[in-house]
Every structure is written in C-alpha cells, then in structure tokens.
Amino acid sequence: MPVPRIVIVGAGFAGYNTARVLERLLRPAKAEIVLISPFGYTLYQPLLPQVAGGVLDPRSIAGPLHRLLRRTQLIPGKATGADLGERTVEVTKIDGRTVALRYDRLVLAAGSVTRSLDIPGLREHAHGMKNLAEAVYLRDHVIAQLELASASMDASERAARLGFLVVGGGYSGVETCANLQLLTTKALRRFPRLDPALLSWTLIDVAPKLLPELGERLGAVAQRRLSHRGVDIRLKTSIERLDADRVRLTDGSTLPCRTAIWTAGVTPSPVVAALDLPADRGRLVVGADLRLAGHPEVYALGDAAAVPDLAKGDGAVCPPTAQHAIRQAKVAAHNVAASLHGRDARPYRHRDLGMVVDLGGVQAVARPFGVELTGVPAQLVTRGYHLLTTPSVQARARVAGDWLLHAVAGDDLIRLGLFDTRTGSLADLEHSL
Ligand SMILES: Cc1cc2nc3c(=O)[nH]c(=O)nc-3n(C[C@H](O)[C@H](O)[C@H](O)COP(=O)(O)OP(=O)(O)OC[C@H]3O[C@@H](n4cnc5c(N)ncnc54)[C@H](O)[C@@H]3O)c2cc1C
Incomplete structure (x- = not known):
C-alpha cells in the first residue's frame, strides 16, 4: 500500500511549521510530506521593515527550507487550483510547467497579499x-x-x-x-x-x-x-x-x-479565491479543528483561513498574525496525524500573547x-x-x-x-x- 501523501500549500509561518511538526509526529513509513513553495525559504515577515531600513541583511530573515526540514519533499512552484473531488492540487512549477499532484490530506496555508482598494493609481x-x-x-x-x-x-x-x-x-x-x-x-x-x-x-x-x-x-x-x-x-x-x-x-x-x-490590510493569496470555497471576507471558512466543512481531509490555517477565535467567542475569528499562524500549525499537524491514526481532532484555542x-x-x-x-x-x-x-x-x-x-x-x-x-x-x- 502506498503511504498517505500530505500536501502543504505555502511555506510561511503556518505551512512551514505544519511540515516541521508533522516530521516529528509521523515516521517516514507512515506518511509522505510534500510542501509546495515558490521560494526556497520561510520568510520572517515581521522583520521586513528592518530589511528595508538596512538594519538587517535580506538573507537573515529567510530561513532555508532545505536546511530546516529533513524529509519533506519541496516542490518549487505555486498551487493554482485544486479538485477536491479527485483529491488533486494543480501546481505550476517555477519553470512554468503545470502538474496535478495527488493528496490524501491537503493543508492550505498560502497566507495573504496586500489588499488594494479601488483608488485611481x-x-x-x-x-x-x-x-x-x-x-x-x-x-x-x-x-x-x-x-x-x-x-x-x-x-x-x-x-x-x-x-x-x-x-x-x-x-x-x-x-x-x-x-x-x-x-x-x-x-x-x-x-x-x-x-x-x-x-x-x-x-x-x-x-x-x-x-x-x-x-x-x-x-x-x-x-x-x-x-x-x-x-x-x-x-x-x-x-x-x-x-x-x-x-x-x-x-x-x-x-x-x-x-x-x-x-x-491584507487579503488571502489569490489561490484561495480560485478554489471557490466558502469564505469569510476572502478567508477560507474552517471549524475550530481547522478542517473545511464537507471536506474533512482538507485543512486551512494562518492568514488564508477564518479560524474561529474560541478565546474571544461570539463568532470572532483569529486576526491574521504570525502568532496565530505558528500556533495553528501545531494543531493542524496534530490533527492531520490524528486523522491518519484514527484518533480525534482537537480544536484551536489560544490567548493573545x-x-x-x-x-x-x-x-x-x-x-x-x-x-x-x-x-x-x-x-x-x-x-x-x-x-x-x-x-x-x-x-x-x-x-x-x-x-x-x-x-x-x-x-x-x-x-x-x-x-x-x-x-x-x-x-x-x-x-x-
Ligand atoms: C511588515 C509586517 C510586519 C508584521 N509584524 C507582525 C508581528 O509583529 N507580529 C505578528 O504576529 N504578525 C506580524 N505580521 C503578520 C504575519 O507576518 C502574518 O500574519 C503571517 O506571516 C501569516 O502566516 P501565514 O503562514 O499564514 O502566511 P505567510 O507568512 O504569508 O506565508 C504564506 C506562504 O505561502 C506562499 N504562497 C502564496 N501563494 C501560494 C501558492 N499559490 N502556492 C504555494 N505557496 C504560496 C507565500 O509565498 C508564503 O511563503 C507582520 C506582517 C508584515 C507584512
């Protein structure tokens, strides 16, 4: 039997940390981990202003994925769509070729881009x-x-x-x-x-x-x-x-x-809209266990997802911060591993630090x-x-x-x-x- 394949889209705080924790939770014989990322690094965005200001060298805030991850397979490219019925993700590699990648579990962590408004110029x-x-x-x-x-x-x-x-x-x-x-x-x-x-x-x-x-x-x-x-x-x-x-x-x-x-302000990465799934102000709607309704094998987190904020309640969702993305990644990895072992998922709950x-x-x-x-x-x-x-x-x-x-x-x-x-x-x- 082929080992289950976990495909992660995006190597930011959410995606990279999901891969890192999954490497610890699952032995290679239990699952193959694949990470789709247009870049060979995970970016520490909060220090970008210091790179612009000349205080930091750009490479200092770019964590090298080849060094940080031990057995995750990196696919250099971008996810451009997915067929949730067929369980495939469409990937355009950095050389322009497009392939369809089969998955057993899909983790959507494509983050966000700057939100622009309809202002001339x-x-x-x-x-x-x-x-x-x-x-x-x-x-x-x-x-x-x-x-x-x-x-x-x-x-x-x-x-x-x-x-x-x-x-x-x-x-x-x-x-x-x-x-x-x-x-x-x-x-x-x-x-x-x-x-x-x-x-x-x-x-x-x-x-x-x-x-x-x-x-x-x-x-x-x-x-x-x-x-x-x-x-x-x-x-x-x-x-x-x-x-x-x-x-x-x-x-x-x-x-x-x-x-x-x-x-x-920010808005989810364009691939999120391309998936045509239920969204809250552009962010994918997920349960507190980070799974999509109707697709328990698909998880979404970080800036790309509207994760319920159980600490606040009242229908609030977690703000798009690194703090939440890192901690949601631990829960996503735990829940993916639990699903492969036939165990229960746990909800994401986190107080503001x-x-x-x-x-x-x-x-x-x-x-x-x-x-x-x-x-x-x-x-x-x-x-x-x-x-x-x-x-x-x-x-x-x-x-x-x-x-x-x-x-x-x-x-x-x-x-x-x-x-x-x-x-x-x-x-x-x-x-x-
Ligand atoms: C200047 C600045 C300062 C900040 N300061 C703070 C702070 O002090 N504290 C704090 O908590 N938060 C801060 N944040 C917010 C924080 O950086 C984000 O909330 C966090 O990066 C979200 O993590 P993420 O993994 O969801 O998304 P990201 O970190 O944006 O990662 C998403 C990754 O997915 C990749 N990607 C996008 N589309 C695709 C695709 N189609 N296929 C494959 N990969 C894709 C992107 O290239 C990126 O690498 C700051 C942000 C900025 C810009």
Whole structure:
C-alpha cells in the first residue's frame, strides 16, 4: 500500500511549521510530506521593515527550507487550483510547467497579499511591504530618491523625491514608516546638497488612532514618538488619487510624492479565491479543528483561513498574525496525524500573547502578556521576541550579528540597482506573482 501523501500549500509561518511538526509526529513509513513553495525559504515577515531600513541583511530573515526540514519533499512552484473531488492540487512549477499532484490530506496555508482598494493609481504606483522583493526594492528605491533629489536642479522634482507617504497605522505601516524615516534622516548627512527641511514623511490611516491592537496609551506613545521625529501623522485620512509624482488625500490636500507605501490590510493569496470555497471576507471558512466543512481531509490555517477565535467567542475569528499562524500549525499537524491514526481532532484555542512594535533605533512599544512597555525595555522585549521566534539558531545568529554590526558601523547606503527596470508597484511585485 502506498503511504498517505500530505500536501502543504505555502511555506510561511503556518505551512512551514505544519511540515516541521508533522516530521516529528509521523515516521517516514507512515506518511509522505510534500510542501509546495515558490521560494526556497520561510520568510520572517515581521522583520521586513528592518530589511528595508538596512538594519538587517535580506538573507537573515529567510530561513532555508532545505536546511530546516529533513524529509519533506519541496516542490518549487505555486498551487493554482485544486479538485477536491479527485483529491488533486494543480501546481505550476517555477519553470512554468503545470502538474496535478495527488493528496490524501491537503493543508492550505498560502497566507495573504496586500489588499488594494479601488483608488485611481494605487495598483500602478503604490508599493507594498509583504515580501522580500518589496523590502529590498523599497530600500533601493528610497536611496535612489535621495540620490536623484541631490542630483536635480528642479525644485518640484526635489520636493516629490523627498516626499514619502505610508498608508496604514497598524504594526506593518508604523514599523515601515519608522525604519525608513530613520534611514532617510541619517542618510541626509551624506547628501550635503539636500536641505533637511525638504524631507517629508507622512503617515495616514482612516482610523482615529494608531496601532489600535496595542491599546489607547501605547498607540498614543507611538504617535508622539513619530511626530517628535518629524512624521506628519494624519488620522481619519486616506488616498483619493495617486499619480507618479503626487498624491491627493481625502483631507483635500495634495502632496508632492514619489514613494507611497500601502500597508492598509491584507487579503488571502489569490489561490484561495480560485478554489471557490466558502469564505469569510476572502478567508477560507474552517471549524475550530481547522478542517473545511464537507471536506474533512482538507485543512486551512494562518492568514488564508477564518479560524474561529474560541478565546474571544461570539463568532470572532483569529486576526491574521504570525502568532496565530505558528500556533495553528501545531494543531493542524496534530490533527492531520490524528486523522491518519484514527484518533480525534482537537480544536484551536489560544490567548493573545500581546504585540511588539519596533519604532527604529532604541524606540519601541510593546504589550507582552498585557504589560505595557515603551522605550528601551520595549525594544529589548521586541528584539528578544524576534530572536526567539526566528526559525533556527543560524537565523538567530545572523539577525543578532546584523543588529550588532548596524549599531556599530551604521548603514553603507548601498543601492544594489537590481530593480532599476521594474516599477516595484503592488501590480508588479505582489499581485502578478
Ligand atoms: C511588515 C509586517 C510586519 C508584521 N509584524 C507582525 C508581528 O509583529 N507580529 C505578528 O504576529 N504578525 C506580524 N505580521 C503578520 C504575519 O507576518 C502574518 O500574519 C503571517 O506571516 C501569516 O502566516 P501565514 O503562514 O499564514 O502566511 P505567510 O507568512 O504569508 O506565508 C504564506 C506562504 O505561502 C506562499 N504562497 C502564496 N501563494 C501560494 C501558492 N499559490 N502556492 C504555494 N505557496 C504560496 C507565500 O509565498 C508564503 O511563503 C507582520 C506582517 C508584515 C507584512
């Protein structure tokens, strides 16, 4: 009899950790584990803003799957659809060939992409902060704006190149704004022809406050810290229209701007919609045991799934965070193994551990286990949390080494030029992948 085949789609926090735990729970004779991933790494997304800010090397947050997983077979490509009746997944490999892969258990963990709205110019001109290409692109792009502004005699071009906008006051937008703003203010010392007064950073959100997930006080602290550093924070505000060199906001103002970074929410990876299954705001509807109704052999978790939040109750679903994805992966692996052994599944139940937000340099705000921290203690907790959560000892060493080197030697502001012929827009680096 052939051994059952477990196919996992996506190697993010949810998919990679499901494979890792399954390797421990099931001997090779009990099951074959197959992981479909377009990249050879599992990405530590929470540190993307530090890659963009030049604090970390891109490779330091990319955990190598060939090293981290022992016997899982990797299929380099993307799942593009599935036939749940025939129990096959359609995979387009990175060389463009398409194959159908049979499964006995299917784990859908394809994560999310940046959600774009129907705002003129958004998909063409805004940049995301959701994958490694975008973080590397943004770093190059921001340095290029300083170089081009310094080389320009045209006052309006200079203003647009030094005008930066971040949309989204959640942890992703705030960390991106904080890290890149710090990069540009420090970099100005190397561009003596640029007037620092021309540098402008604006952070906007439709919500009435920043970082609502951290509570009233810490959101206000983050707002004060960033305002003090010169970031113009406008709440209850969004974009009305985005052009290549300016942005019109809903408060009626128009800002010169060649860099708009859009972090206002996520939506499941496109393969989820292609499956045409019941969804809640795009996320796959699953039970607390992470299984799809009517398809007990199919599991979904992480950002791609609307997992009931039993700790909150009242029909709430878990927010799309790494914290939930990692812990759901343990339950998914346990339930897949239990189903092969004829044992009962267990429900996912997890209390919020809190949140950490890096504001760049020594500044941070954090709320571990409900304790509110700011400044250096918060930054120590933030960095400690990231070190503990990165996937291996080697990754921890790389991240800690980068932090030390950056603190001692600063930023060399090397623009790699790898993306000079790309637009780096949401349409280019995210939604087209
Ligand atoms: C800048 C930033 C900061 C963040 N900070 C925090 C934080 O501080 N704390 C926290 O808890 N969370 C944070 N998050 C959120 C967290 O990173 C996500 O919730 C988490 O990554 C979700 O895990 P996942 O495995 O569901 O999805 P992902 O990590 O997105 O992984 C999905 C994987 O599936 C792959 N994939 C997509 N489509 C396919 C397909 N068709 N076939 C095969 N593979 C596919 C993708 O390439 C990706 O590797 C942050 C996110 C960002 C962007």
